Amino acid sequence: MCIDALPLLVRSAGVKNYLYYWIAHLRRLAGNDAIRLFPALDALPPLDHERPLAGRLRTLAGLASLAAMNYTRLPLADWFGPAADVFHTTNLIHHPPSRYRLTTTLHDLTTRIMPELHSRANQRADRAFEATLRRADRIIAVSENTRVDAVRLLGIAPERIEVIYSGVAEAFFRATGEDARAARAACGLKHPYVLFLGTIEPRKNVGTLLDAWGALPPSLRGEFELVLAGPAGWAGPELLARLESPPAGVRYLGYVPEDRLAGLTAGAALFVYPSLYEGFGFPVVQAMATGVAVVTSNLSCLPEVAGEAAVLVDPRSPAGLSAAVCRLLLSPGERARLGEAGRARATRFTWEECARRSLEFFRKAADNG
DSSP states (O other): OEEEOGGGGSOOSHHHHHHHHHHHHHHHHHOTTTSEEESOOOSOOOOOSSSOSSOHHHHHHHHHHHHHHHHTOOOHHHHHSOSOSEEEEOTTOSSOOSSSEEEEEEOOOHHHHOGGGSOHHHHHHHHHHHHHHHHOSEEEESSHHHHHHHHHHHOOOGGGEEEOOOOBOHHHHHOOHHHHHHHHHHHTOOSOEEEEESOBSGGGOHHHHHHHHHTSOHHHHHHOEEEEESOBOSOOHHHHHHHHSOOTTEEEEEOOOHHHHHHHHHTOSEEEEOOSOOSSOHHHHHHHHHTOOEEEESSTTHHHHHTTSSEEEOTTOHHHHHHHHHHHHTOHHHHHHHHHHHHHHHTTOBHHHHHHHHHHHHHHHHHHO
């Protein structure tokens, strides 16, 4: 089994998070020899979304290989990839190798569903990936919603797609009060806070969240801060200006290191995630794993993942979002109940189970495609 690990060499968020923990748990179950990587990487260092997870030379060699494969169509993975039955590709490789059975993971089809919220570069990359999806012998979809989108929009046969939910890093299940205090101190947070975590890009709907927050009663905005954490993606200049000069009681932290996220999440009074579309929704499941109450969208996969363990709202309605946040901030008992329900539901989404089901998926792909 060979996995395309090129996304570990670039700045990324959700896909890099998925690939890192997925590979680590696949290797834990099957052994390093059974799970080879292209390019070859041995022990994985701590996860960093902003930096490559390999040394400079290996990173440069890997990115040069990617450019050669994409722009010259040289079959480098065929020539230099390890002996394996299956090659699991990502959306970075536009022309996957041909000597393996081909599999891939589909995270979402957001550039097709909401192209106006994405850069042209993202749209071009995903259109190229659609050719890979049509060619792949088998596909992992990270949610049933994503599987349905692939069948409906791309015409892929349903039997070629298997839903295997992503997992949550163990640190979120284990987060303690001490972890929360350390994260608050590191981030300079001195007041109770409502948290949003995610890349700042149009799909995350941060502008509506800021509008909803501004509509809260002044007494609540005086008691709680709104804290936004995540790297600036391809957000428009108007939103970035709002974050760079936020109103009183709103804090934008920018990128927060991976080892601080569990504590930051666990310390929140409430987690709010009004995304317009998600393939799986890592931040929502992570917040549920820490036992923090969640308000999120009633769109895409989020009702599927959160179930009845979160308050679901129309993310396009600032008034509805504001009302839900207000109700929960005024009800500590309801927040505690939702937090307990969320922690119980999050146990469905573990990397151990994801890796176990993925190994079965690969065995089927190796046996009969």
